[in-house]
Amino acid sequence: MSGLAQRVLGGEVRAAARLMRALDDELPGARDVLAQLHGHTGRAFLLGVTGNPGAGKSTLTDQLIRHYRGLDKRVAVIAIDPSSPFSGGAILGDRIRMQDHAGDSGVFIRSLATRGVLGGLTASTRDVITVFDAMGFDVVIVETVGVGQDEVDVANTVETSVVVTVPGLGDGVQAIKAGLLEIADVFVVNKADHPDAKRAERHLAMLLDLEGRERRGWAVPIVPTVATRGEGIATLVEHIEAHRGFLADAPEGRRRARARQQAALLDRVYAMLRHQAAGIIARSGGLEPLLDALERREIEPYGAALRILQAMGLERGDG
Ligand SMILES: Nc1nc2c(ncn2[C@@H]2O[C@H](COP(=O)(O)OP(=O)(O)OP(=O)(O)O)[C@@H](O)[C@H]2O)c(=O)[nH]1
Ligand SMILES: [Mg+2]
Incomplete structure (x- = not known):
């Protein structure tokens, strides 16, 4: 376990504040500390x-x-x-x-x-x-x-x-x-x-x-x-x-806890997908080529979106 995680578990306010700033700034490693907690x-x-x-x-x-x-x-x-x-x-x-x-x-x-x-x-x-x-x-x-x-x-x-x-x-x-x-x-x-x-x-x-x-x-x-x-x-x-x-x-307590977990899980999946999509778009030279193709009516919007998903490895060409 990282030293930072240990200090947070020990209740150290300064360590916690540091971790929260790191999370805000999406610094590498911050999520790992969270995972350890x-x-x-x-x-x-x-x-x-x-x-x-x-x-x-x-x-x-x-x-x-x-x-x-x-x-x-x-x-x-x-x-x-x-x-x-x-x-x-x-x-x-x-x-x-x-x-x-x-x-x-x-x-x-x-x-x-x-x-x-x-x-x-x-x-x-x-x-x-x-x-x-x-x-x-x-x-x-x-x-x-x-x-x-x-x-x-x-x-x-x-x-x-x-x-x-x-x-x-x-x-x-x-x-x-x-x-x-x-x-x-x-x-x-x-x-x-x-x-x-x-x-x-x-x-x-x-x-x-x-x-x-x-x-x-x-x-x-x-x-x-x-x-x-x-x-x-x-x-x-x-x-x-x-x-x-x-x-x-009551069973309601468990139902709610599950619902909270589900919302948290799905939010994270969507956030990660968004992040991944942004990365792929940036690495493949931005949206300009696709926008040009759209403008020339060589491709339609769903097809354009599918191409990005394909680049992410998420959709097959025949999808
Ligand atoms: N008369 C009266 N005033 C109150 C009562 N509770 C709060 N206030 C006043 O209402 C104002 C707003 O109180 P806050 O506790 O800051 O309200 P808040 O909902 O946190 O406000 P925001 O975070 O800005 O949305 C303050 O001036 C309080 O003193 C009350 O029970 N009676
Ligand atoms: Mg307030």
């Missing part, structure tokens, strides 16, 4: 906190960190920042709250920017989860803004998903992306100090009842919180732990 993973509890911008995800995450630290659990956070051009542990803006934990070796916070991540956001998230899990963190929280498909995909990398909503304008909860309604294991109506909070809760309950609140044996609870004051956090944690217990006991 894999046998030492599977122990961390993976918890997602997803919701609209400004809903209070970071404030809630901060409260969850406090809670788990109180139980002497070690907590890692992956904060996915949709707008930031920075990555690599930058702690930005509202995340200042979480910075309170700087200096606590039982807490590790890592930001990932959505833009400019080479292998894709979901892949990076999985890699960072692997590193944290191997380091022996008990809980890994993935905070992500639930706006795009990428974020829904990221939300699918965890075991238990908390979806955070807030009272919206008028009568209901702030609109949430449809995909998020389906992935929520626990709903939070944060900012329960808002005058419309009760109505928001009823609205969400109605939406959920329309969708069918009970899913494969789990009834999705709605928890009101005031994250800034820590209100409702104990109840939230109870529901999170209940869901965790449910997954451990």
